[in-house]
Amino acid sequence: MxxxxxxxxxxxxxxxxxxxxxxANTAIEEIPALARKPISVIVCARNEIANLDQFLPTLMTQNYPGFEVVVVNDRSWDGTEEFLEQKAKKYSNLKVVKILDNDKFLAGKKFAVTMGIKASKYDWLVFTDADCVPSSENWLMDMQQSENEETEIILGYSPYSKKRGLLNALIRFETFFTAVNYLSFALKGMPYMGVGRNMAYKKALFFKNKGFAAHMHIPSGDDDLFVNAHANKYNTEIRLHQDSHVWSEPNRTWVAYLKQKKRHFGAGKLYKxxxxxxxxxxxxxxxxxxxxxxxxxxxxxxxxxxxxxxxxxxxxxxxxxxxxxxxxxxxxxxxxxxxxxxxxxxxxxxxxxxxxxxxxxxxxxx
Structure with a gap:
């Protein structure tokens, strides 16, 4: 023993x-001072009016000269549609995509992400969620396309906000440990996953590999399964700068947290x-x-x-x-x-x- x-x-x-x-020993690169190419930010929302009201302005006011924010309204009934219509009048670079309530398309978040990508104007896509807020107005500046033309995927980091209690500490520690794993292995040339709250990749890469077709039957995996299938040591980079972290709101109950983990459970079975x-x-x-x-x-x-x-x-x-x-x-x-x-x-x-x-x-x- x-x-x-x-x-x-x-x-x-x-x-x-x-x-x-x-x-732990990798030097954190400074955020670029200049923008290189335009960016499309993709956000999927299902009954997220409260979060959009709070966090959408932080996306629309990023310190980046050429970008659009594509928000996909996935069959919401909480007033999200009317809210986004009003915001589209205020922000010229906000594009709203509406998914109608149709049983044919009850395929999880992947269908919503696909519709957002199809509606986007630019080749470089940055992804986040409706309940997320960037650490700073320089988030997009750091998540922009790399100078290295071989780079097709960038993996960022998304911690959860600090709250009181053991559940919050456990959620934050689990998220931290997951990030340490996927960021470290990416540095070693073996990228195996990313988190959709803060990652980026080329639109051309998505369509060249037929999007999520290989795993559309799995509810989760719009982020980690896509990275697992298409990332390699040559086309993947990571971002660690504090200004490019994206904060998320954690679950407040054990039941909600277990439900979230259950949703993610099946994706790992399809890893390489x-x-x-x-x-x-x-x-x-x-x-x-x-x-x-x-x-x-x-x-x-x-x-x-x-x-x-x-x-x-x-x-x-x-x-x-x-x-x-x-x-x-x-x-x-x-x-x-x-x-x-x-x-x-x-x-x-x-x-x-x-x-x-x-x-x-x-x-x-x-």
């Missing part, structure tokens, strides 16, 4: 020292085999690490001391790296709770995975 525990530590440290440490392997190995090793540590507590006193030393070594090494990343990714207040949140996140992911085995698939994004 001690040998397995030690092996799990070595695998765990591979991810920490050879993957995540790269993100190599990506499923590295992610599954990471979770399995974490599970075995804590499981065998607990098992060692029933062994001799010497074995307990050794197991405790292995656990302490793991915590110490990770405590030199993750607090720095937490601060870099706008979660600095969580660094003091890192060891506890790490265990709680492991327990939650285990519980959520167990629930996912018995969940029924439902095509719904709102």
């Amino acid at each position: 001690l040998s397995i525990l030690a092996f799990c530590l070595l695998v765990q440290l591979y991810y920490v020292l050879f993957v995540h440490l790269k993100l 085999s190599k990506h499923k392997f590295i992610l599954s190995l990471q979770i399995i090793v974490q599970f075995l690490f804590y499981g065998f540590f607990a098992g060692c507590l029933f062994l001799s006193r010497d074995a307990q001391y050794i197991a405790g030393g292995i656990l302490l070594l793991s915590i110490i090494i990770r405590s030199f790296i993750y607090p720095k990343l937490l601060k870099r990714l706008n979660c600095g207040d969580l660094r003091w709770w890192f060891p506890i949140l790490d265990i709680l996140l492991f327990l939650f992911l285990t519980f959520n995975g167990f629930l996912g085995l018995f969940s029924k698939k439902k095509v719904s994004w709102k």
